[in-house]
Every structure is written in structure tokens, then in C-alpha cells.
Amino acid sequence: MSGETPAYHHGDLPTALRAATAELIAERGPTGFSLREVARRAGVSHAAPAHHFGDSRGLLTSVATEGFVQLNIAFAEAVEGLTDPVERLNACGKAYVSTAVNYPGHFGVMCADEIINNDEPEFVEASVGAYLHLLGIMADIRDALNPELDIEAAATMTWSAVHGLATLAPGLDSVAEKTDTKTAPLHDLIDQFTGMMISGFAAR
Amino acid sequence: MSGETPAYHHGDLPTALRAATAELIAERGPTGFSLREVARRAGVSHAAPAHHFGDSRGLLTSVATEGFVQLNIAFAEAVEGLTDPVERLNACGKAYVSTAVNYPGHFGVMCADEIINNDEPEFVEASVGAYLHLLGIMADIRDALNPELDIEAAATMTWSAVHGLATLAPGLDSVAEKTDTKTAPLHDLIDQFTGMMISGFAAR
DNA sequence: GAGAACAGGTTGACAGTGTCAAGATGTGTC
DNA sequence: GACACATCTTGACACTGTCAACCTGTTCTC
Numbered sequence: 001m002s003g004e005t006p007a008y009h010h011g012d013l014p015t016a017l018r019a020a021t022a023e024l025i026a027e028r029g030p031t032g033f034s035l036r037e038v039a040r041r042a043g044v045s046h047a048a049p050a051h052h053f054g055d056s057r058g059l060l061t062s063v064a065t066e067g068f069v070q071l072n073i074a075f076a077e078a079v080e081g082l083t084d085p086v087e088r089l090n091a092c093g094k095a096y097v098s099t100a101v102n103y104p105g106h107f108g109v110m111c112a113d114e115i116i117n118n119d120e121p122e123f124v125e126a127s128v129g130a131y132l133h134l135l136g137i138m139a140d141i142r143d144a145l146n147p148e149l150d151i152e153a154a155a156t157m158t159w160s161a162v163h164g165l166a167t168l169a170p171g172l173d174s175v176a177e178k179t180d181t182k183t184a185p186l187h188d189l190i191d192q193f194t195g196m197m198i199s200g201f202a203a204r
Numbered sequence: 205m206s207g208e209t210p211a212y213h214h215g216d217l218p219t220a221l222r223a224a225t226a227e228l229i230a231e232r233g234p235t236g237f238s239l240r241e242v243a244r245r246a247g248v249s250h251a252a253p254a255h256h257f258g259d260s261r262g263l264l265t266s267v268a269t270e271g272f273v274q275l276n277i278a279f280a281e282a283v284e285g286l287t288d289p290v291e292r293l294n295a296c297g298k299a300y301v302s303t304a305v306n307y308p309g310h311f312g313v314m315c316a317d318e319i320i321n322n323d324e325p326e327f328v329e330a331s332v333g334a335y336l337h338l339l340g341i342m343a344d345i346r347d348a349l350n351p352e353l354d355i356e357a358a359a360t361m362t363w364s365a366v367h368g369l370a371t372l373a374p375g376l377d378s379v380a381e382k383t384d385t386k387t388a389p390l391h392d393l394i395d396q397f398t399g400m401m402i403s404g405f406a407a408r
Numbered sequence: 409g410a411g412a413a414c415a416g417g418t419t420g421a422c423a424g425t426g427t428c429a430a431g432a433t434g435t436g437t438c
Numbered sequence: 439g440a441c442a443c444a445t446c447t448t449g450a451c452a453c454t455g456t457c458a459a460c461c462t463g464t465t466c467t468c
Contacts, residue, residue, distance in 0.1 A: 013445085028318060029316070029317075029319065030234075031235050031237075031318060031319050033235075034424085034425065035426060036425065037425095044447090045446065045447050045448075046425090046426085046447090046448095047426095047427080047428085047446075047447070047449095048445080048446055050426090051444080051446070055427070056427090111375065112233070112235075113233075113374070114232060114235060114236060115233065115235050118375075124382055128379075128382050128383055131379060131383060132383065153388040153392070153393060156369075156372075156376065156387065156393060157396065157397055160368035160369040160372055160393075160397075161361075162368070163371065164364035164365055164366070164369070164371065165360075165364040165368070167315070167367065168315065168360075168363065168364055168367060170317070171315070171317055174317075175332075176356075178328055178332050179332055179336065179339070181339075181356050182356060184354065184356070188357070189364075192357065192361065192404070195404065196361075196400055196401060196403070196404025197400060199400070199403060199404055199407070200396070200399065200400025200403055200404065201400075203403070217416080238453090239454080239455060239456090241454095248416095248417070248418090249417065249418050249419075250418090250419095250454090250455085251417075251418070251419080251420095251456080251457085252417055254456075255416060255417070256416090259455075260455065260456090
């Protein structure tokens with residue numbers, strides 16, 4: 001009555017399972033994921049998840065999709081009110097890394113093609129949507145700064161840069177400790193990063 | 205007599221196990237790794253690996269270490285005969301991505317902190333060595349182009365950029381297909397990438 | 409050279425895992 | 439009230455990592 005879903009025995013088991021999965025992966029990484037442990041944390045039997053997601057790949061795919069949906073929301077919020085494409089690119093770069101850091105469990109499976117069904121329609125829609133958002137910004141940058149810009153190459157490089165940063169971010173402090181060096185704040189790195197990318201895209 | 209190792213029952217089981225592990229991870233990703241499957245491929249019983257590596261983390265750590273050793277070799281070969289630090293950075297960027305693409309099994313565990321013992325001395329030596337190599341090039345770039353360059357931030361960004369590219373490289377074609385776009389050759393992307401980074405590092 | 413010490417590898421057991429089939433229980437419909 | 443169905447449980451199976459015990463060949467010592 002109150003919600004959209006009929007609220008059967010559990011209430012909203014799919015959501016609870018996704019949350020437990022993200023929590024578990026955030027703790028132990030994708031290899032530490034266990035379907036039975038997730039079921040345990042959600043308070044149901046070990047075979048319950050299968051009725052909603054088929055197998056473990058289905059559940060992980062659902063979590064990855066949720067992550068991309070969240071990324072799209074973060075992108076939309078980040079560019080709100082910004083008209084300058086350069087500012088929008090910078091804002092999206094920060095939104096990407098922020099999402100990765102704030103949702104480590106989701107981020108851990110979003111680009112893990114070996115363990116998810118990356119041809120599932122909902123996943124394709126969400127992930128392609130995020131890429132197209134970036135591509136759109138690149139097109140605006142091309143129109144504003146450099147008509148000869150290869151926007152697809154530029155988008156790939158930008159995605160790689162922020163993705164690499166988001167991936168290595170958790171281990172940066174550890175490296176700094178071992179090499180007796182220091183790490184710049186993540187926020188500053190992204191500013192420098194996007195600044196350099198923009199200069200590179202503009203000057204051609 | 206002939207080799208360094210005495211060549212017991214198997215010959216050189218540790219090497220065979222590392223090779224089988226890299227092969228398996230290249231096929232199925234880190235989550236598809238199985239100690240028993242590795243033992244099977246090496247033609248030994250399921251408990252044999254434990255005598256050389258303790259547990260599965262030990263074996264994976266050994267593979268990751270081997271990957272960083274290989275990366276250091278690739279770095280050394282890449283910069284051979286090059287005096288210009290800018291050329292050396294470009295060469296190392298290509299060497300990094302080439303190593304990742306040519307040794308996907310190793311690359312899959314090199315930065316997977318959750319499944320390896322990243323404080324094991326041999327691993328630390330090999331991984332820190334690679335980072336210090338990059339840091340050394342950055343110091344040369346600073347001396348040659350821009351005395352105010354923050355070489356640690358620059359090294360972190362460069363590593364992130366090529367790491368992101370290496371990570372996403374296998375999936376780029378898939379994305380291009382879904383979005384009906386095209387992908388530039390990996391080699392060209394690295395050239396553009398390092399070119400932009402250098403411009404950014406120099407102009408400040 | 410005989411026997412001890414030991415590295416290298418096997419076998420068997422245990423708890424934990426993913427998945428499947430079957431059954432139980434609640435929910436809605438006619 | 440009876441049927442259909444979605445939701446979840448129970449039990450089973452083969453597989454996994456790890457541990458202890460055992461076997462076998464090599465090397466060292468006296």
C-alpha cells in the first residue's frame with residue numbers, strides 16, 4: 001500500500017541484497033564477495049537471492065547498474081547551473097572520483113566485465129548514458145575551443161585519467177608511506193588533471 | 205647440475221604455478237582464480253602449491269611481484285639510449301600499457317591490494333622500484349622544464365592516467381560498439397596523453 | 409655407505425561456497 | 439473457498455581453500 005512494491009515477506013529484498021553486496025565488496029573487494037554471506041546479512045536463506053537475480057552474476061550486475069545510475073545522478077547534479085563546458089568537465093571529473101570513493105562497493109564491480117553481464121539492457125543503458133554525457137561535454141568543448149578536437153579520443157583519455165585516479169586513490173597513502181613521500185589532496189589532483197587536459201584539448 | 209635449482213620431482217614447480225596462475229587470471233579475471241585449478245594445470249595435487257607459497261594469497265603475491273619485476277625490465281628497456289626526459293616519460297608510458305596488455309594475468313593482481321600481501325618485502329621492493337623510476341624521470345623533467353613542478357603529484361597523475369588506460373583498454377572496443385563510435389589506437393592515445401601531461405607540467 | 413634430517417608432493421578430511429530441485433508459506437484472484 | 443503464483447526455505451551436489459598426516463626421494467653427517 002505505502003510503497004511501489006507489494007512488500008511481501010521481507011519488504012524489499014532486492015534492495016536489501018544490493019545494499020549488503022555493496023557493503024561486503026567495500027569491505028573485502030570483489031573477490032571477497034559471497035552470495036551466502038550477502039544472504040546472511042540480509043537475514044534470509046542462502047537460496048533467496050536466486051529468485052530475484054538468478055545467479056550471483058545477476059546480483060553483481062544489478063549493483064553495477066545501480067552504481068552507473070548513481071554516477072549519472074552525480075553528473076547531473078555536478079553540472080547543474082554550469083554553462084561553461086570547461087567547468088562542467090571539471091565538475092564531472094570530481095563527481096566521478098567522489099562517486100567512486102563514496103560508493104566503493106559499487107565502483108568495484110562497475111568496470112569488472114568478467115563478473116557481470118555487461119550486455120544486460122539496463123546495465124548498457126546506464127553505462128552508455130554516463131559515457132554519452134561525457135561525450136556531450138567534449139562536443140561542447142570542441143565547439144568552444146578547438147574545432148579539430150577528436151572528441152572520442154578526448155573522452156577516452158579523460159575517463160581513463162579519472163578512472164585511474166579513482167582506482168589508485170585508496171592505495172596512494174600506502175605508496176607515499178613506503179617511498180617516504182607525500183600525496184597531494186585528491187581534489188587538487190583532479191583540478192590539475194582537468195586543467196592539463198583542457199589545455200591539451202584546446203591547444204592544437 | 206645443469207640449472208640453478210636442483211630439479212626435484214617436478215622440476216620448477218613455483219615457476220609453473222605462477223605461469224598457470226597468470227594464464228588462468230588472463231582467462232577468467234582475478235575472481236575466476238582457483239588454487240586447485242592452477243594445481244591441476246601444473247599437473248600436481250591440490251595441496252602442492254601450499255609448500256611453496258603458503259596459501260593462495262602467497263601465490264598471487266608472487267605473481268604480482270613477478271609482474272612488477274617485468275614492468276621494471278620493460279621500463280629499463282624502454283628508456284635505453286634515451287637522454288631526453290620527455291622522450292623517456294613517453295617511452296615508459298607505452299611500456300606500462302604494453303606490459304599490462306601483454307601480461308594481463310599479472311596486471312590483474314598487481315594493484316589488487318585486497319587479495320595479495322602488499323607488505324611482503326620482495327613485492328614492496330619491486331613495486332616501489334617502479335614508482336621510483338617514474339619519480340626519477342619526473343625529477344629530470346622538473347630540472348629541464350619547470351623548477352616549480354610538484355614531481356610527486358605529477359608522478360601520481362601520470363601513473364593514474366596510464367593505469368586507467370591500461371585498465372579500460374580491454375573494454376574500449378566494446379564501449380565503442382555500443383555507442384556506435386570509434387576508438388583511436390592505443391599507441392596514439394598514449395602519445396596524446398603524455399604530450400598533454402608534458403605540456404601541463406612544463407607550462408606553469 | 410648407513411641412517412638421520414628434510415624438502416617436495418600426495419591423500420584425506422573439514423567447513424565453506426554457488427547452484428539446482430523440491431517443498432513450504434504467504435498473497436492475490438476468481 | 440479454491441486456485442495460481444510469487445516469495446522464501448530446506449536439502450543436496452560438486453566445487454573450493456586449508457589443514458594434518460603420510461609417503462618418497464635427496465642431501466648431509468658420521
